[in-house]
Amino acid sequence: MEKMLSLDDLWSRAVGFEASYIRLRGRSMVAEGEKVFLSTREVAELLDVNEKVVYTLIAEKGLPATKVTGKWLFPRHLVTAWIETSVQNRPLEGAGVLDENLLVIAGSNDPLLERLVSQYNAQFQETLAVFGSVGSLGGLRALDQGLCRIGCAHLMHSDESGYNFAYLDRQMTGPRPVVVNFCYREQGLLVAPGNPKKITGIPSLAGGELVMVNRGPSTGTRVLFDHELKKHGLRGEQIPGYGVELGTHLAVGLEVLAGRADVGPGIRTVATLLGLDFVSLRWERFDLLISKKRFFDRPVQRFLGLLQEESFHEIARTLDGYDLKSSGKMVYPDSD
16 A cells, blocks of 8 residues: 655655656756745845845745745745746846847948848848948947948048058957958949039039938948048038938939939949939948858848859849949959
8 A cells, every 4th residue: 555645745745756757857056956936034134134025026026935944935046937927127138249140241232232231030040130321330349349340431532542440450359350342332422313513523513502312421422522622622511501411322212303402422323213313432341240140140141142143143133333344253462
């Protein structure tokens, strides 16, 4: 006949089972040798309160407790969890850490890049690529802070000798990232259809008669535009609308199309898409910047692999103002 267990035996087994369960689940805050259940006095010491306050916390604040033995007992791991759930201003779990299936790209706005992001999401549906339009300098900052896997930039050196590397050395605190060319693209001025104001270049902006719309100071387009103004002896404050800053090339183009501005800096493909005229200034190099520790991440390699696919080149051929002669190739400081 099976032996009947006493209440003490049952309690001992329950305590042993609870302790084993906690260890197996990996949720215990109980170190080896510590008691699994605390007395009222021990909880009071843990919380640094009077024992009478403990009873108030049970009744009013939901302090985990049991009275199955006739006296209050407190599972240590539940008390610890109760304390943690009461923490205010808790940091987001995993803040600053990129999910292995999330490809975050941040930096300069570009229509071809946005279409490639869409292609990536269609082709690799178990992952997700997202793009943050924060300008070239914003992309460098995001990459430096570990907020993205890929930054994108087209920051021309002040001596016109190249792109991006001088800014990488000045703006980033960590090691220089890997630089991979995305494309070359044509920068210039977006003007109304038919170019009614006869704008031929930067000198046409002198005199204060033309109203412009601008890009933000963190963008490579703004860096180039300010450089061109300086070359021609002009200051932005002399041009009406210079301080009106928009976030994308398309937004600038729409202002010109709507007649609210006569001119704005932008890329040829936007002029074509909106039916605007375009005054060319130069071709520029647009690069992808990837930290060395992220370079071989699976989402990054998948994205770079798309640069070699014919479907990407077909997309580029439908848009004016792109040259993919170096797309997917690593770039070095002496490449230009």
